[in-house]
Structures are given as C-alpha cells and as structure tokens.
Amino acid sequence: MAPTVSPFLDPGPYSSAHTLGILQLKRDHLIPIVLSDSSSTEYAEGNVVNTRFGSFTHSSLIDKPWGTQVLASVVDTGSRGGRSKKRKREATGDGNAAQEAVIKSEEPAKAVVRATTASSGFAHLVPPTPETWTLCLPHRTQVVYTPDYSFIIQKTRLRPGDHIIEAGAGSGSFTHAVARTVFNGYPGLEQPEEEEDQQVNGTNLRKRRRRQKRHGHVYSFEYHKPRAEQLREEITSHGLDPLVTITNRDVYEDGFCLDDENAPNADVIFLDLPAPWLALKHLTRSPPPPAVVRSVASDPSTPTTEHSTSTPQPPSSTKPFCSPLNPKSTTRICTFSPCIEQVQKTVAAMRSYGWLDIEMFTLEHKRLEVRRERVGLAEEGLRGANPSPATVQEAVQRLRDVEDRAKVFHGLQKEKQEQVMRRAEAKKRGQQVPAAGEESEDKKKIKTEGLPPSKHDRLERAKKCSESRPLFKEGRLVCRTEPEIKTHTSYLVFAMLPVEWTAEDEEKARRKWG
Numbered sequence: 001m002a003p004t005v006s007p008f009l010d011p012g013p014y015s016s017a018h019t020l021g022i023l024q025l026k027r028d029h030l031i032p033i034v035l036s037d038s039s040s041t042e043y044a045e046g047n048v049v050n051t052r053f054g055s056f057t058h059s060s061l062i063d064k065p066w067g068t069q070v071l072a073s074v075v076d077t078g079s080r081g082g083r084s085k086k087r088k089r090e091a092t093g094d095g096n097a098a099q100e101a102v103i104k105s106e107e108p109a110k111a112v113v114r115a116t117t118a119s120s121g122f123a124h125l126v127p128p129t130p131e132t133w134t135l136c137l138p139h140r141t142q143v144v145y146t147p148d149y150s151f152i153i154q155k156t157r158l159r160p161g162d163h164i165i166e167a168g169a170g171s172g173s174f175t176h177a178v179a180r181t182v183f184n185g186y187p188g189l190e191q192p193e194e195e196e197d198q199q200v201n202g203t204n205l206r207k208r209r210r211r212q213k214r215h216g217h218v219y220s221f222e223y224h225k226p227r228a229e230q231l232r233e234e235i236t237s238h239g240l241d242p243l244v245t246i247t248n249r250d251v252y253e254d255g256f257c258l259d260d261e262n263a264p265n266a267d268v269i270f271l272d273l274p275a276p277w278l279a280l281k282h283l284t285r286s287p288p289p290p291a292v293v294r295s296v297a298s299d300p301s302t303p304t305t306e307h308s309t310s311t312p313q314p315p316s317s318t319k320p321f322c323s324p325l326n327p328k329s330t331t332r333i334c335t336f337s338p339c340i341e342q343v344q345k346t347v348a349a350m351r352s353y354g355w356l357d358i359e360m361f362t363l364e365h366k367r368l369e370v371r372r373e374r375v376g377l378a379e380e381g382l383r384g385a386n387p388s389p390a391t392v393q394e395a396v397q398r399l400r401d402v403e404d405r406a407k408v409f410h411g412l413q414k415e416k417q418e419q420v421m422r423r424a425e426a427k428k429r430g431q432q433v434p435a436a437g438e439e440s441e442d443k444k445k446i447k448t449e450g451l452p453p454s455k456h457d458r459l460e461r462a463k464k465c466s467e468s469r470p471l472f473k474e475g476r477l478v479c480r481t482e483p484e485i486k487t488h489t490s491y492l493v494f495a496m497l498p499v500e501w502t503a504e505d506e507e508k509a510r511r512k513w514g
Helices: 082-094 097-106 130-136 146-155 173-182 225-237 290-297 340-352 392-429 441-448 455-466 503-513
Strands: 020-026 029-034 048-051 054-057 068-074 116-126 163-167 196-200 203-207 217-222 244-248 268-271 331-337 356-362 367-375 476-482 491-497
Touching: 020 048, 020 130, 029 048, 029 130, 054 116, 130 146, 130 173, 146 173, 146 331, 146 491, 163 173, 173 217, 217 225, 225 244, 290 340, 331 340, 340 356, 340 491
Parallel strands: 054 068, 163 217, 163 268, 217 244, 268 331
Antiparallel strands: 020 029, 020 116, 048 054, 068 116, 196 203, 331 491, 356 491, 367 476
C-alpha cells in the first residue's frame, strides 16, 4: 500500500479535511490548524479558529485553493449549545435517567447552518512548508530558523537521495527542512532490477539494468525523551515518518549506529549539541586511537553540560566498531554553536579526528528597506516625510505668529465680554438688544482676516502643494534595517571527511595505472 503523501512534499492545489493548513494573519503571525469537517464536531460549520482579526470556521477553509483570502465569519461561539449542555449536567447530577431521556428527546435535531460573512477581518490560507512551519511550530527548544538551515543545506551540498544524521532534534524545524531536501521517493515502492543474459545473433550479451536507487532518509537523535516522543508524533501526523527515523539516545556515549546495517550510512551530519566535540569520536571511518579520544575528553577547558557530568570514556574494545558514515562518498559535517568557546573546542577535536577544510561562519540576516527621505518644514504633516527642526528665522517667525494670534484672541474675548455687559445693562433698562450669536458673518470675517496662519492652515496648505509636486523624485535615498526578522546569533562550523584510502585501494590503483 502506498504511503500517504505528506502535505509538506505535495500539498495539492486545494485544502482538504483532516490535513494540516496554515492560517496567515500577518507576515510574522501564522497559526497551524488541522482542518476538520462538520461531521467531527457537534456544530454544523465545524470547528472555529478565534483570532484578533475575527473568527474563521473550518468549513470556510476546506476545499479552497492555497493562498486564498478567507473572510472572517459571524459565529456565536459563546452560546452555541450551552443551554442543552447545562441541562444535561443538571440531569446527570440528579441521577434521574427518565429526566435525561426527556431532555434528550426535547433536543432539536442538528441543523446545517452556514456561517455568515463578517463585515471585516480576513486571513490567508497557505500550505504547510518548512518555512511557514518554522514560524508557527510549538517551541520546545530554540529552533533553527530559515536563514540558518538554508545556508547549512547549501554548504553541506545536501541533495535528494542523501542520508543525514541530525543530533539534537529539539522542535523539529531543521528536521522538516532536510526531509523535503532529501526526498526522492518512498522506499519499498520500486522493485530492484537484476542482471539478465540476452542472446543476440548467437552471442550471449549480458544486459545490466539499473539497480534500485537509494532513497533519502533523515536519522534524527534526541536526548530528551518527552521531546523525542512529541517530535515523533508530529512527524507521523505530517506524513513524514517513512523518511524520518526518531531515536531517543545519548549520542555522546552510545553513538549513531542503528540495528539496521544500511543505517544511517550518512552523507551529511548536523550537530546541534551543547558539546559537539564529545560526539565526534563516533563519527570516524575507523576506530580512533584511545589516546586521541582521551585527550579530547579530558581537556580542562571542556565546559560542564547536562550530558558531560562525567569524563567520557573511549568506546569499549569488546564491542566491534561500526561507522555511521557512508564509506563510498565524502562526508560533510556542520555544528551549530551559540558560543565561540564551543567553536574552539569543536575545531580542535575535528583536527584530532582527521576532518579537513574546517570553516566557521556566522549569519546576520536583516531585511533592508530602501526609500526616499524628505526633510524640512514644508513636509510637515505629510505621510512618509521627516520634518526637521526649524531654523532661527523660522522659529522667531513662528513665535511672532503665535503672539499675534494670542493678541487677536484676547481682543475678541474682551470685546465679547464688553458686549455681554452692554446687553445686560440694556436689558435692565428695558431696551431690546440682539441675541447672542446674531452677529453677521461678514463682521466675523473682517475681524479674523489679519490673523497669522494656524497649524491647521499650514497642514492644509502643505497637503494641497504636495498634490502637484513629484514626491517620488524628492529627498535622498536611505536604507533602513528591519529588526523583526527572526534569527539568533550562531556559529556554524563546516568540515569534510574524505573517503578512506586503504592499502587494497592503493594496490588496485597500482595494478590498473602502473
């Protein structure tokens, strides 16, 4: 039976029930959801995802093309079925079976109700990928983000069909990324092809067919048992279990070899460990000398970690040495360390065990925003502008305008007060006076004509002038960094271990090439 295709490998053109989907609210805010139809819940519209941008029902997310903008729905999640549940609890507490039967018979049949569209709020439904999963996965440890694992995959030359060892799986971000990279088909679906003899014109010709191809696989090791079990459940639910093997093991002591003779047979190694140099004694093609293992393990500069409370011992001589590396290809390794002291210890251990071309890189991934910066008081109140402080002349003129407006304001207030007093005196004498506010608009306009421009007037004037100005040509080009990119400080150490050249290989080469 063919395995179910993982949505991380081929999500298909449309979303479907009982599969993983990603609801993208903002660029850096994504929510993973397993879509379910209405049959798996007591509500007709299915489960509901409540966000700050509105409520989204699963029924509105199923059978939609990936990338669709989904509008929020109006769903009363607070009172749906609340009354019947309360009556059920009360009946169960009394222990009256007859009353329970009456209540159950009174319950109306489940009606198919379609959620109505809300007036605002939307989100985008995107397929699950290692990039989107890295931004929304449940964090159990610090994760390897996309800028880091993209560079690691490129630098280690990981390709489809390779086997990779990952030590320190953690939250599984790197596991999903490399599983997609090494995938070149599911194992067990292709029959191996053998050699056969074919007779042509009386001559027997041996026709050699292509052997069964090597399928890519990820061998992931995790020291913490609960994290290993949670990651195994996630990998199974995502349909990646045929490509990923999760092992709960202390690789410092027990190494990387498995019961299967063809596993791990690794081409690439990634170590995300507190002390990666303690695991290098297991990553050799032949058993290392005990003196070398002892010198690496007993170095006084080795920091104390949760795995290295005691001095590691070299592998036991009674147990035959088994190399987890692919003997037919060059093996490349990458270690992920947050401190430079860890890098120093790792590089020293790599040199002791024969690793070559050792390099160290650090990544700082930032997004640049290129725009034009317009500066000056003429840009006051305009969007995308940066008004500068005023000059001395502009500041003095601004103070004069404020004082002039204050004088006019106080003069109008004084005149208004005198008018009120005259009206009160005329009322005492019994004379008829005009009511307040009956002053003509022309008189008001004459009184305020000589006023200096206010801030509102200046903003309106700048807005009108900007309509006829080529703003895209004005200002100077500036570059600003965006600090919200998710990444962290890390030192990546890369090295390679070539194929071992034995005495038999040397003798064979001498016979062939003289």
